[in-house]
Amino acid sequence: MKNIIMLDKVSIIRDDVYIVKNIHWNIKKGENWAVIGRNGSGKSFLLRVISTIIYASEGDVTIYGEKPGNTDIWELRKKIGVVSDYLQREYYDTISVLNTVISGFFSSIGLYHTATDEQIEKSILILDKLGISHLSHRMYGQLSQGEQKRVLIARALVFDPDLLILDEPTTGLDIASREDFLKLLSKVISFGHNIILVTHHIDEIIPEISDILFMKNGSIYESGKKSSMMKPKHLNRVLDFKFKVKKKHGRYWAAL
């Protein structure tokens, strides 16, 4: 299968400090990845490089055959949808859900453009596909955290991106809402999108996740197919905590 993302010797430096160091990471079409690592291990910075929000300080980045500094970044961004806590916090309270989704077409936080009929229709269709069209006319700020996250997924899907990047998307969700959200992710994958999911909870690694990247202190500790990665010996070392790993219903659960 074809590589869609290729990172070669990628580093990110801020204030003379290596935040991310010497990353080799290839993502192939059809793969779904989970990224796991302790707070501050560099996960969000690394994913910002793939989302083309920041440039790598060193190394070689290829995204869908393009080099981010060397191509039309807006065209490239259409291939990658992003949902993050940051986006959820920064979003305006007084915008309708439908306009929130439409704003995805302009990559803006808030809507400052007049949408075409086609853009409006597409946004309505996505809300419907995700089963949240009943929220369309509600104000974003009035929604629960779980509802807001669903709306942001809809926003991220307006260009039918090949890849959806989710940085800790389940923060703040209760157990039932989290399970609903994970079902939604499975649905999104079944529509043909691939995902990269950053999570602190191994039980969020849904069966569709095929590959795992472990980050530790800004470097890759290990990466590869899920079955060989999800072993206590790796997880205990990456997370600096001793626990057992149980597999049930195709998911992994931490037990003390």
Ligand SMILES: Nc1ncnc2c1ncn2[C@@H]1O[C@H](COP(=O)(O)OP(=O)(O)OP(=O)(O)O)[C@@H](O)[C@H]1O
């Ligand atoms: N300007 C800076 N100078 C030095 N270090 C920085 C700077 N900006 C960020 N960092 C550090 O970079 C590290 C990586 O941050 P990042 O947000 O990628 O971590 P993360 O793995 O996403 O963590 P979390 O799980 O808490 O979200 C953090 O330790 C952070 O303190």
Ligand SMILES: [Mg+2]
């Ligand atoms: Mg982070």
